[in-house]
Amino acid sequence: MRNKMKAAVAGITAAVIIAACSFTCLADANQWVYGDCNNDGAVNISDLVALGNHINKRSAYDFRKDLNGDGVINKIDYYLLQNLILRS
Numbered sequence: 663m664r665n666k667m668k669a670a671v672a673g674i675t676a677a678v679i680i681a682a683c684s685f686t687c688l689a690d691a692n693q694w695v696y697g698d699c700n701n702d703g704a705v706n707i708s709d710l711v712a713l714g715n716h717i718n719k720r721s722a723y724d725f726r727k728d729l730n731g732d733g734v735i736n737k738i739d740y741y742l743l744q745n746l747i748l749r750s
């Protein structure tokens with residue numbers, strides 16, 4: 663009974679380690695900076711211009727420009743980004 667318990671704990675531990683490693687690898691491969699609308703790795707006035715152009719052209723949805731994550735890209739996201747840049 664104890665051997666089965668030890669084997670179960672070892673299996674669960676291995677699964678947790680593998681899952682943690684996979685998550686870390688995915689996080690590194692998909693690094694994205696909140697507010698980086700033009701995907702250049704920095705958050706600055708260029709992102710505000712990109713977001714403004716996106717709103718004016720009503721371009722296709724892009725998760726990078728949806729700062730509040732409500733599924734819509736609009737002036738609220740623009741103000742959020744504006745505040746983010748002003749505070750940095």
Ligand SMILES: [Ca+2]
Binds near residue numbers: 699701708709
């Ligand atoms: Ca950027």
Ligand SMILES: [Ca+2]
Binds near residue numbers: 727736
């Ligand atoms: Ca939004």
